[in-house]
Amino acid sequence: xxxxxxxxxxxxxxxxxxxxxxxxxxxxxxxxxxxxxxxxxxxxxxxxxxxxxxxxxxxxxxxxxxxxxxxxxxxxxxxxxxxxxxxxxxxxxxxxxxxxxxxxxxxxxxxxxxxxxxxxxxxxxxxxxxxxxxxxxxxxxxxxxxxxxxxxxxxxxxxxxxxxxxxxxxxxxxxxxxxxxxxxxxxxxxxxxxxxxxxxxxxxxxxxxxxxxxxxxxxxxxxxxxxxxxxxxxxxxxxxxxxxxxxxxxxxxxxxxxxxxxxxxxxxxxxxxxxxxxxxxxxxxxxxxxxxxxxxxxxxxxxxxxxxxxxxxxxxxxxxxxxxxxxxxxxxxxxxxxxxxxxxxxxxxxxxxxxxxxxxxxxxxxxxxxxxxxxxxxxxxxxxxxxxxxxxxxxxxxxxxxxxxxxxxxxxxxxxxxxxxxxxxxxxxxxxxxxxxxxxxxxxxxxxx
Amino acid sequence: xxxxxxxxxxxxxxxxxxxxxxxxxxxxxxxxxxxxxxxxxxxxxxxxxxxxxxxxxxxxxxxxxxxxxxxxxxxxxxxxxxxxxxxxxxxxxxxxxxxxxxxxxxxxxxxxxxxxxxxxxxxxxxxxxxxxxxxxxxxxxxxxxxxxxxxxxxxxxxxxxxxxxxxxxxxxxxxxxxxxxxxxxxxxxxxxxxxxxxxxxxxxxxxxxxxxxxxxxxxxxxxxxxxxxxxxxxxxxxxxxxxxxxxxxxxxxxxxxxxxxxxxxxxxxxxxxxxxxxxxxxxxxxxxxxxxxxxxxxxxxxxxxxxxxxxxxxxxxxxxxxxxxxxxxxxxxxxxxxxxxxxxxxxxxxxxxxxxxxxxxxxxxxxxxxxxxxxxxxxxxxxxxxxxxxxxxxxxxxxxxxxxxxxxxxxxxxxxxxxxxxxxxxxxxxxxxxxxxxxxxxxxxxxxx
Numbered sequence: 001x002x003x004x005x006x007x008x009x010x011x012x013x014x015x016x017x018x019x020x021x022x023x024x025x026x027x028x029x030x031x032x033x034x035x036x037x038x039x040x041x042x043x044x045x046x047x048x049x050x051x052x053x054x055x056x057x058x059x060x061x062x063x064x065x066x067x068x069x070x071x072x073x074x075x076x077x078x079x080x081x082x083x084x085x086x087x088x089x090x091x092x093x094x095x096x097x098x099x100x101x102x103x104x105x106x107x108x109x110x111x112x113x114x115x116x117x118x119x120x121x122x123x124x125x126x127x128x129x130x131x132x133x134x135x136x137x138x139x140x141x142x143x144x145x146x147x148x149x150x151x152x153x154x155x156x157x158x159x160x161x162x163x164x165x166x167x168x169x170x171x172x173x174x175x176x177x178x179x180x181x182x183x184x185x186x187x188x189x190x191x192x193x194x195x196x197x198x199x200x201x202x203x204x205x206x207x208x209x210x211x212x213x214x215x216x217x218x219x220x221x222x223x224x225x226x227x228x229x230x231x232x233x234x235x236x237x238x239x240x241x242x243x244x245x246x247x248x249x250x251x252x253x254x255x256x257x258x259x260x261x262x263x264x265x266x267x268x269x270x271x272x273x274x275x276x277x278x279x280x281x282x283x284x285x286x287x288x289x290x291x292x293x294x295x296x297x298x299x300x301x302x303x304x305x306x307x308x309x310x311x312x313x314x315x316x317x318x319x320x321x322x323x324x325x326x327x328x329x330x331x332x333x334x335x336x337x338x339x340x341x342x343x344x345x346x347x348x349x350x351x352x353x354x355x356x357x358x359x360x361x362x363x364x365x366x367x368x369x370x371x372x373x374x375x376x377x378x379x380x381x382x383x384x385x386x387x388x389x390x391x392x393x394x395x396x397x398x399x400x401x402x403x404x405x406x407x408x409x410x411x412x413x414x415x416x417x418x419x420x421x422x423x424x425x426x427x428x429x430x431x432x433x434x435x436x437x438x439x440x441x442x443x444x445x446x447x448x449x
Numbered sequence: 450x451x452x453x454x455x456x457x458x459x460x461x462x463x464x465x466x467x468x469x470x471x472x473x474x475x476x477x478x479x480x481x482x483x484x485x486x487x488x489x490x491x492x493x494x495x496x497x498x499x500x501x502x503x504x505x506x507x508x509x510x511x512x513x514x515x516x517x518x519x520x521x522x523x524x525x526x527x528x529x530x531x532x533x534x535x536x537x538x539x540x541x542x543x544x545x546x547x548x549x550x551x552x553x554x555x556x557x558x559x560x561x562x563x564x565x566x567x568x569x570x571x572x573x574x575x576x577x578x579x580x581x582x583x584x585x586x587x588x589x590x591x592x593x594x595x596x597x598x599x600x601x602x603x604x605x606x607x608x609x610x611x612x613x614x615x616x617x618x619x620x621x622x623x624x625x626x627x628x629x630x631x632x633x634x635x636x637x638x639x640x641x642x643x644x645x646x647x648x649x650x651x652x653x654x655x656x657x658x659x660x661x662x663x664x665x666x667x668x669x670x671x672x673x674x675x676x677x678x679x680x681x682x683x684x685x686x687x688x689x690x691x692x693x694x695x696x697x698x699x700x701x702x703x704x705x706x707x708x709x710x711x712x713x714x715x716x717x718x719x720x721x722x723x724x725x726x727x728x729x730x731x732x733x734x735x736x737x738x739x740x741x742x743x744x745x746x747x748x749x750x751x752x753x754x755x756x757x758x759x760x761x762x763x764x765x766x767x768x769x770x771x772x773x774x775x776x777x778x779x780x781x782x783x784x785x786x787x788x789x790x791x792x793x794x795x796x797x798x799x800x801x802x803x804x805x806x807x808x809x810x811x812x813x814x815x816x817x818x819x820x821x822x823x824x825x826x827x828x829x830x831x832x833x834x835x836x837x838x839x840x841x842x843x844x845x846x847x848x849x850x851x852x853x854x855x856x857x858x859x860x861x862x863x864x865x866x867x868x869x870x871x872x873x874x875x876x877x878x879x880x881x882x883x884x885x886x887x888x889x890x891x892x893x894x895x896x897x898x
Contacts, residue, residue: 010492
């Protein structure tokens, strides 16, 4: 018999991992809810027609497709030479690739039941047939908050406030990098390459990773003129405070309407943020572009300090998201937190609360039939007092039961044989120090509460 | 453009539905955890080799299969005439069909990391390509608790205690029906049809649905002798208290070793249950068979009273579950709660807590730029006091904002124009009664906390 396994890029989660993951989800959820974001969920499977063409050609390739039920070959030319085309004929459904497109689909499908502006959060797994590697999985969770149907920059500020609160709760020091798509458009305009904005953004987005020289080489390759690249130089070393950056940008954009609009939006958003006393560093980064394809206003990215991990969260404003499903002129802004990245950071910085490790506070040793019933009564007392405890279910050797307590990290063991039963007490043993004393159950409750 | 939709048999969940569902999951989780069950999760996709052949022929057909990535046709004879065989050649993975088989796979795969007995719970969606109908979906959640690596009947009693606590928390009156596979074997033995136990169980399991006569007809059809069916009659009207039933059974099984063993197990389990003061009716039902194929000891089923819904939970002991993956002699017992059924019962009996309906307690009306900032400060005060509130993000018409509050069911609206700002107060309006008064934010906090 073959040793059982799971598909590559997927994971089982042990109890310790689950408790840590639940702590992450619960922390994020509590902040979302306090800010009046409401939960929704969408099905794991979407119609392929909903998903295809929304993530570019590579995205289409990385979608997991679900084979039609029954005789999927019926009426299909199975010798069709293109596997891509054949796949769409034998598969109508695919697994969710992110939470944004399903959300857009949800909003359009339920537009008559929804009241706008609609603030929703969603925390569900997504699936991508990416090549698995360290920290990248084929099944992973996204935690998204989006508000749709409002243009107010208050929403941008609130998302930064939410971000700040979440990472403060985790104890992770972060910087929130912000930019605005209109600033990027302004830059492209100033360079005289307005129509090449996608190329420019794709290239300068890599500044962090590949450095200035390589970015310039890539720009040249993408057909940006040397003169334009020359003009771009000052933007690479765009230092100073946010106020200084805004001032410099407004000068640069003296003749760019869209650039000026971007600067105004950035300024207003930061004013709101100031007003909300956001307790996290917010830094304008004019090279920040992220995906870009659908962002039209603010762009966010959150980076953890003190760890060598990339961005742990990102988002932005998109004016046309629901347009792909036929609902025009609905603007939204959202942010997404990656549970896996946050997990890795908390782990590396040893920031998981110790309380997550030992849900079970005490183990009753099972000495036999009569003793078992005596222990069972006491177990009820503990549980009713809100203490998680358990009775070893079998009359196994004491050494085995002690080993069980040890390997499970259960901090206390409770024993009762004939002597204890006579005196109506229990031997209460601290597994770390080895200390033990005889106590009535009420005193044990006090110790464990 | 086509109106977007989702695959049949799947569902979107609105905020109200989500809050209700989360209440169900959270209630079940809290009881599981208090009894020291630990959470695990397994991937949505399992290798098809893990899933195939575990749910019978129909199960294999109902598995959702995931198309291999890349060129799935490579090296495959695409003209293979059997779609079932072709499917296994172009699909290596399938969606989880239940939580039991993945759990068995998990235990075998991680046996060296686990400490037995291992008590786990798992609450995740499962997928079945069943024909969708009222109350039956293609994606639905199961909430399972299982303990593996112990033979003690204490575990059975604890699962009944957990069941009792869960439904008491929900306020749903239930009866826990119990049986034992060995009692069923005993009956088959007494009838002189020991080798036909599966047929007998399959038929009598339908007693509730199709009645005695139809069960007998089916037994005859399945090749059970008329003499045996005659002998079965007394078992159909097996009334009395649990003690009386146990007594009668022990007489019937005077010459059946396995039947006697079954009665002993039932008796012991009920003794433990008595000792745990389980506050729910437990009723021996010797026609209860459920799936049966893998149960070897206790069998449970939970039925809600006062509603016309079938079983809302079920489970039992299985001695051989991990055997299918090569790990022998590990006994387990478990129970599964169907979130959808519980949802329907809570809904029908109007048992969902009212508190789930209005997470947002108050809406600040947005009167313009200056007023917005004034409201924003007050909003922080409310949020810091733990009150969920929000500020309408746009300077929309008052009527629109009021309509928003109404359709969302937000119970209070908070307004501040120039007058209020001058006096450092807010107009606080009860949306239900229409009453309003001017109050400082501190008093509003008191009202909403």
